[in-house]
């Protein structure tokens with residue numbers, strides 16, 4: 001990655017301006033047809049997003065409501081924003097008017113709130129259900145059994161303003177490629193199971209969002225339809 005130093009106003013710090021456009025082209029060249037790129041721009045300034053935008057990228061992912069709000073207000077309106085972080089129910093109302101997809105839904109409570117806020121905005125919001133398979137301890141994401149329970153419960157069927165479009169997950173952050181691969185495979189088999197039971201006639205249930213900077217090539221081999229890549233395009237985040 002080429003780097004040259006620029007001053008970035010948003011964070012008011014000196015940092016390396018990565019060759020965003022070159023990195024983006026490189027990543028895109030490695031994605032087979034049918035796999036979409038969500039460029040994860042969290043903690044990166046507008047300049048970086050504009051560079052990717054100029055290269056044709058339109059889908060970006062953010063994980064904090066306030067940061068997303070600022071970027072949404074100041075950047076081109078044809079950007080499709082995916083919310084990829086843990087979303088508190090009291091924040092849903094702020095992003096409901098414009099967010100394209102909420103990727104990490106892991107409770108019925110959150111699903112209900114998204115439905116309510118989407119209804120207020122007279123729209124339907126696309127969501128993914130977040131699976132927790134990785135070995136890391138985290139409170140976020142549905143275990144396979146919790147996912148099955150949520151689906152079997154059936155209340156989601158009444159939520160007319162959310163559309164469940166598939167599953168999202170993060171693999172363990174490890175070097176062991178076989179472990180990563182087996183987690184993607186498990187996620188894929190759960191996708192197939194849910195698809196067959198509940199969405200066999202719903203073409204919109206088709207997204208498997210897995211793969212980040214360090215594992216997206218494995219993810220693509222294991223059937224990802226949507227990769228979420230930040231560092232490889234924009235360089236390291238400055239927190």
Ligand SMILES: *Cc1c(COP(=O)(O)O)cnc(C)c1O
Pocket residue numbers: 040042063084085170212213214228229230231232
């Ligand atoms: C930050 C983040 C990413 C991108 O991670 P990189 O390693 O920078 O590619 C992808 N998915 C989620 C949920 C994230 O929070």
